[in-house]
Amino acid sequence: MIAETGHFALILALGIAIIQMVLPLYGSRRDDPQLMAVAVPAAQAQFLLVALAFVALMTAYVTSDFSILNVYENSSSAKPLLYKISGVWGNHEGSMVLWVLILALFGAGVATYGRNLPRSLQANVLSVQGAIGVAFLLFIITTSNPFVRLDPAPFEGQGFNPVLQDPALAIHPPFLYAGYVGFSMAFSFAIAALIDGRIDAAWARWVRPWTLAAWMCLTIGIALGSWWAYYELGWGGFWFWDPVENASFMPWLSGTALLHSALVMEKRDALKIWTILLAIITFSLSLVGTFLVRSGVLTSVHAFAVDPARGVFILGIMAVFIGGALALFAWRAPLLRQGGIFAPISREGALVFNNLILVTACAAVFVGTLYPLALESVSNEKISVGPPFFNYTFVPLVLPLLLAVPLGPFLAWKRGDLYAVAQRLMVAAVIALAAIVIVFAIQGRGPWLAPLGIGLGVWLIAGAASELAYRAKLFQASAAETWRRFIHLPRSSFGTALAHAGVGLSVIGIVATTAWRTEDITAMKPGETTEIAGYRLVFDGVSERAGPNYDEQLASFHVFRGDSEITELHPTKRQFTIEGSATTEAAIYNAWGGDLYAVLGDPLENGAYSVRVYFNPLVRLIWIGAVVMFLGGGLSLFDRRLRVGAPKRAAAAQGRLADAK
Structure with a gap:
């Protein structure tokens, strides 16, 4: 009965997802409160049903029920309990159930904790989230059913990929999927805003916590994957520019840009169109990653070897959601009111520079990853794009970004003073220069650019510390006043500084192990x-x-x-x-x-x-830096301003679409 219970739960979840997709959206168009109210219990019910299916599949793995084909192909009675549990998501079918479970979890989160959202916006968000659930539940039920029975049932299973029998791989996929799928919420908010006709600072305040949570999970998920590859595969390296590694790295880059863009929108009511587009692009890249891993077009230690026919189904999902979202964006975006005006030298300008570099770097990784596949599909010619391409394109792009990161927090909104910022960062610059000189003296054998890379990492860390010191008025006020100001700084200030310092630690680790290994x-x-x-x-x-x-x-x-x-x-x-x-x-x-x-x-x-x-x-330091970034995101996430959210009246009073003239 376990398999039948799980299968029936997925079918019921599909039915609920269809209701969640249709009724709230129709109610929003008709301004019907009762129909819009259906979204909340529907999202919660969908989550409970998918969770029931997931628990049923996990029970089958733990009890070694080899009458289920999925368990037979991916487990054995001799497997340790930890790997019986992780085996649930160590295969295509089970991992898709986890994918949809996380999708439903984010939807249930907005349904439960999004009560301060305008009713129409919440209904549209959950409707879009329901549409994504419909697509992937259909994919599971029709092409990737994890509850197919075997008759007669074998006495023993075929076992589990030995490379995946590792503690890090037990927790790496859930974090990675939480990042991938979590960006669906930013996508749903973006589409809902375009449908609903309102996008403003309050919208940015609502979308930021969900985007930040997804970014945190993707950050730690990528780090766990890198750590696993380092010690498990025996190659001695931490990153290989594998296409599937790139598939998770691309949404991380665009998601980082989205976080910064949403901040500008929240603070200055600017970059509206850019923020909406980034939300669409980020989740689109998550769908691209899902396609690459499950379509059979890649041969990778990270990829699922599956029937390419499943890839065609996912390709159809991508066409509907990415194509539909971009079409809606092209139709509605020109009608959006522009936000506040700012000078190029300002905090807004620094964040725009940050976004442009991140998106360009993401595009370079995208081209390097997909160009060989596109060329092979057109000309049947096989080529390989390896680390040299990415090192010579990606690295020069991010260097100016890393140099500029400490400047941004010191610049004023709307119009900044670059000379004053340089003065405030003088101590950080001296510390970074001292680090370069010391490394030059210790590592006299080269490579000669490596000390500059170490200095860049130190510059990021010292710049983050300088920001907190400046905000607390260190050496400018009494010790008591400095301490009072320091402990009353917003958590987001500490979170931002920690995240930037984490990047600096990772830079130092990457440069050191690459140059002097x-x-x-x-x-x-x-x-x-x-x-x-x-x-x-x-x-x-x-x-x-x-x-x-x-x-x-x-x-x-x-x-x-x-x-x-x-x-x-x-x-x-x-x-x-x-x-x-x-x-x-x-x-x-x-x-x-x-x-x-x-x-x-x-x-x-x-x-x-x-x-x-x-x-x-x-x-x-590479993985310590990732953990520090994760902790920084967590501090920002628990900032009271994000937990309280924005009042409903803010959304009602601002940001409606301009009337077409």
């Missing part, structure tokens, strides 16, 4: 020694060990620094008997200066083994 690939017999970055590794040999659902070869290295032994490293090669495949597990020693990273390769002649050893300087 060392690598040693050698053949080693027991008792032999290799040296790297001041470490000496003594190879003790390889032993056999049994795991819960695998057998592994366990290598042992004693690690010395000078004459002192500091740790032991145990990289392994695991053979999963049920799945019939193997994985490589790196062993990593983390020190303040960086990671010592060892990987066991294949056995060679005369009892030797291939061994790869890396030293990655300051690499952990």
Whole structure:
């Protein structure tokens, strides 16, 4: 009955989603309060029904119900409980149920906590959200049903992809999907605003918390994926410009631009058209990512290998929502009133510059990712666009943006004084210059641009600290007054500073590990020694060990620094008997200066083994920076001004469409 219950719940959820899509929108057109009120219970009911289906599928995985095809193909009775649970979303069908569950969760959130929204706007938002739910529930039920039965039921399953049997992969997809799908709420708000005929500062206040929550989840989701690839795949790197990595990075870039644009709109009632367009583009890029992962057009360690026919269905969904949204935008946007006027040198101008760079960088990644696919579809010619393209296009674009980031918070709204800002950032500039000189002195062997990159990261961190110091009037008022001002700063001020400092930490980590990474690939017999970055590794040999659902070869290295032994490293090669495949597990020693990273390769002649050893300087700062960005977003999200929201009268009094003349 578990499978039947889950399947029936999805069908009921589809019916509720259709009601949610049609009745509130019709009620909004007719100004019928009763029809508009249907949106709230419909969104809540849809969430409960999809949650019931998800719990039913999870129960089938935990109990190893191999009478369900999806469980049979992606699980086994020998799998640890954690991976039985994560196996629910480690495949195409189950992950789509999670996708729709998060979609319904955001809709239920607006239904439950959006009571201060104008009734018509809330009805239209939930109607658009319901339309997205209809499309993807239809996709699941007709092409990707996770509850298909097997008769007779097998006694054992085929197992789960060994590469995905990892703690980080247990939480990476939920965060990533929460980011992907969370941007649907910004999309729904944008379409609702175009339908409803109102877009103003109050609208920006309402949409920002949902956009910020999605951005936070996508940030930590991308970081978890990078961390997993670093230690699980055995490549020793953190980012490979894989097309599926890019698929999540593109909406992050445009979502970051959307957050800044919505801030300008909230504070100055400006950039209305730009903000609406960014909301549409960001979710459109999320749909593109969903298509790339599930269409079968890519071969990637991150992609689901599925029937391309499913990709055609998703392509149809993209055509309807992206094409329809852009058509509506082209029709309604010219009628929107323009907002406040501002000088180029102003906080608005800085945020516009920020947005232009982010969108251009996103376009560069988009072209590099999709051009090979487009070329192959037209000419049947296969080409590969790898890291050199992205490094030579993306990096030069973001450098001026990173230089300008600390300037923005110091500029006044409407018209700023660049000379005064430069004076306030003088201490930060001196600290960054000192960092460049120190790194030049320590790393005299080059590469020569790397110290400038480290200085840029320090500039971002020092600039964020300078902003808080300026707001608290450090050294300009008494200690008591400074402390009083500091503790009463808005949470969003701390959040912004933390997010910018997090970017600086990640920049330092990326530059350091890219510029000064060392690598040693050698053949080693027991008792032999290799040296790297001041470490000496003594190879003790390889032993056999049994795991819960695998057998592994366990290598042992004693690690010395000078004459002192500091740790032991145990990289392994695991053979999963049920799945019939193997994985490589790196062993990593983390020190303040960086990671010592060892990987066991294949056995060679005369009892030797291939061994790869890396030293990655300051690499952990990349993920620490992402966590700091996440925490900064969380502080901003819990700012009282966002939690309280904007009053209804603000939406009623401002921002209606101009009458066509």
